[in-house]
Amino acid sequence: MSRAPVFLRESQNADGGWGYKRGGMSFVEPTAAVMLALFRSKESDAQVQHARRFLTSLQHADGGWGVAAVDEESGWMTAWAMWALATAENEATARGQSWLLESVGIRVTDPKQVQGIQKVLKIDPRVTGWAWQPGDAAWVFPTALTLLALDALGVRDHPRAQEGIQYLLDRAIPSGGWNIGNPFMVSGTLPPTVECTALALMALHAFRVENASTGRARDYIAREDFTQTAFEWVWRALCWQKTGAPTKRAFDALARLESADGSFDGNVFTTALAVMAGLGQ
């Protein structure tokens, strides 16, 4: 039996949050991921409540979240906070939802610029998703993450959500999968990454999008010709769990990679993703 949930419970900081590493500064992302991971575990109720108070206390006046208590600027981790707090249905989640829907990545509309970008990067810059930081271009990870948060909030038909889906489809790598959001560079195709492919597939599945791009991405993520790391496997496990595919192959691999303390690479976030996928539960 995996000790991953135990590792997570034992890694909570005094402020109620979790860092990326045990004893490290509390960040919004690992805190939200651990909350989602331990949500169903009754013995973690007090810890989850403590984390919920911590997370809520970090919300900014504009409705968003920074990455940690020291960060006064709202950004991409708002989506993590909203995913973890989605069930609360209170004023805080309403403000967070507004922040997400009003946050837009850079959209290029100048025809000359559009033509130049389409020629070099082979993407449509008129279609945008969500950025890591306000004022930035959109990228696959924050876009897919925000779609999952909106799905958890029950926001499905909003034009921003629909555009986010179009953004993901536009940035898909023709041979299958997603990377950070640049399917092409000047002289060739850039390879996909497991985390971006998994997250994009989860987001599109949540919005019931199924097409040739998702099919090729599923083929890519099922392949074995990748470097065997815990991070690659937890994203596979989570993707397969969320999209209804069998997770046994991923859990078998993770069983071989789990450290004695129950963690994966000593990383709280990676371990939380494994538990979110159902490991140890």
Next chain:
Amino acid sequence: MRISRRALLRLTLAGGIVAGGAVIFKQTEDVGFDKWLRWMARGQAARFAMGSRVALAGVPSYEADIRAAIRAIWRDAQGPDLRGARVVVKPNLVDFVAGRPCYTMPQVTGALIDFLRDEAGVRSVVAAEGVTFRRDPHAILIDTGYRDLLQQKDVEFVDLNYDDLVKIPLRGGYAKMDSLFMARTVVEADALISVPKLKTHHWTRISASLKNLFGIVPGAKYGFPKNTLHFHGIDAFVAELWDSLPTPNRFALVDGIVGSQGDGPLLGTPVASGVLIGGSDFLAVDATAARVMGFEPANIEILAFMAWAGLGQIDTHKIQLSGTPLDALRRDYEPAPQV
């Protein structure tokens, strides 16, 4: 009323000065006249400052005695005294793309670690990087051979993307940001050694010790590929990093044993340059790296701007070269296509 010729000349001169001042003021409105004046004054002062030392060592392959080359470079370039220091070694591990020489080879980093421990007398050394195109570095560490290297040498790897955050003030004003989050490991270190790959780059034309500093910026805050910072202007932001970095001792060691030409930073092709380049003035090191690649530093915007602002040297007469003659190492790198 008649105006004398002398008065007319004075009026013309005064008018010219006022008009010139107005033009400069207008042109510098974006950054602020006071800042522009400060940078220019510092740049002019740098013309009269002591020159910078850069050392070159011919190293034919990764099987050669790299540690001996580093020893010679450290001596010739007068590397800092690191006895008792906590040192962060920052290779370029931007990504792993099979067959593409886009990262610093572990043999160079390994030899440097041995040199620091056994000969420089450092208190501690860690390897650190904040990778750019992926959220997790482990696959890159495995594929590039760094996991084995660091295990073998019992050196900790610090993922700078997820380190504790420290907000540092930015004193340059080039990037129009007041402050920046940086990884605590770097902020609290006594020394930072940038160990980049010698390569061409489609935005900055070359990528060496200065561009390598992008990796110390935490991805958890600025995203992947830290594009927010590119929006502030890559040149301005690199200048900002160099000027505001709190680490007191810095050294650059460029891995040009096999460099990368063409579509960098990821998809370049190999060039057997057979060189290591080292020095404490990163600008002088990168200017020398540019010359090794067959480029004129004054034509590379990032180097020209930083030299103009007095953040280091790029002129040949202000860079004291030692070691293997540069002409013997010069190659004609294919430039990166400009995006």
